[in-house]
Amino acid sequence: MIKKIWYESIKLFLKISLEFYAKKITVVGKENIPKKEAVLFAINHPNALMDPLFVTSNSPRENHFLVRADVFSKPLVKKVLASLNLMPIYRIRDGRKQLSNNEEVFEKCFNILKNEETLMIFPQGGHCRDRTIQPLSKGFTRIVFGALESNPNLEITVIPVGVTYQNSSQYPSKVCVKFGDLINSREIFNTNEKAKAINILKNNVSNQLKKLTVHIPNDENYTATLSKLNAANVDFTNVDAVNKMIAENNFPNPVKKHPNYLKPLFYLILLNSLFPYFIWKKMSKNIGEIEFIDTMKYAVNVISFPIFYSLQALVINFFFGWEIALIYFVVSFLLVLVYTKFSVTNTES
Template structure:
């Protein structure tokens, strides 16, 4: 019970934080989310730990997550992640000897599905900002078929989920979350030999992900197509429209990026958040993977800015009255909302706005 209250509190905090962080969160296909029963969400993975945050805060099911084991190295961080229903999944790069730990994790996943709860898995196996759906690993199918084998009366629904960002690592974020058609697995599992059932389920999920997110085939044409889309200032979060252009190889003419007339407001926000901004600039120099920029920036902004604004509001209240302190806090939040919701998000920018 305590864990559920804690999870709900964190879920609500993150959802509020994403509202302030995102220009627009476009959610499609919510009717495809089963209201009850065992569900496995199979999600593409372009942008670090921000991907599960967007998915879990756009559906009402309480999700359990499988994330890469490297995130669990620090004991304190591990306790927090476990309390939020995150579980580690081990890969070859984590050490061959570590792979045996996956069996225990799979058993936990089977138990979760038996209780008709939900799992969220990223079957591409790693994050990558490339606008292409990469080959899927079979780990999620092993979990599904393992649970079906163990519990003969269990039905598990797989729901592919496509995530597309206007651009990763840039602020404010603009993102599309697209829930695909549910795939029931019991009849598929029982109708064919395991190798064939595995291939069919894998292909069904992969084909949906190519429609639910922007997919540029990863071949010699990839860079040319991406450049043409960027030059045309395409809104990538209009997924269907963008994929139709890619399929037809017909792109609009080149357009100049929209000018950001709100940049002075951004500088004012930075000045008002000077200590969190300095801390972020120092930390950002040590981020080696571009897919983690959004993750760290969002996390730091969510906690440091709230703390910093609260301290400043308290100081103002003490010396100038509570009304002025409340006015400062409200104005600070309003300035962020105005910038985030109204600043342009071009298809490509020279530098990330921090």
């Protein structure tokens, strides 16, 4: 019960805090998620830990996650992540000796599905900001079919999920989360020999992901196609419309980026948030992968902003009383929210 309260409290906090990160969060297909049976969500992975945050905060189920093992390197972080149902998955780059640890992780996954809970997985095997669905690894099929093989009466629904960002490098951004059609993995498992079943499930998930997020074929035209879409300043979160442009090779004319008339408000917020800003600038120098920029920015801001505003409110309370301090505290967050919701969200230059 305590763990459930902790999980739901963090989930609510994430849902609220993500509204300060994204100008608009569009969610499609959530109503199709089964309320009780075992579900495996197969998600594309363009933006590190932001992807599972957006999916789980908009899912009605309590979710378990597989994430890259190096995130668990610090003991305190490992304990916190484990309390939120995150589990490490080891890759070759983590060392071949570490790969044996995956057997224990897979057993945990089998039990999660056996208990008719949900599991979130990133079948591309790693994160990548390219607007294309990379070839899927077969690791997620091993988990699905392993659980089905061990439990003959178990039904597992696989749901592909597409997460699309207008511009991951820009604050604020727009985000679209699209839950796909339900895939009956038991039917695939029972009516095909194993190797064929693996390919059928992989292809089914891959084909859906290419429709659930913006997918530019990874060929010699990729860069030119992306440049045309960026030049036209399209709304990437309007996934169906953008994919239609790509399929028909028919793109809007280039346009100028929208000017940000709220820039003065941004500088006012910055002036009121110098301490969090300097923390972020210092930490950003140590980020080795571009996909982790948003994750670290979100993590730093979601912790430092409330602390800093609270400390400033205490100082104001000391000199001017609690009424002025409360007004300052509320207005500080409202200014951030106003900027987030009304600022422009252009494509990449």
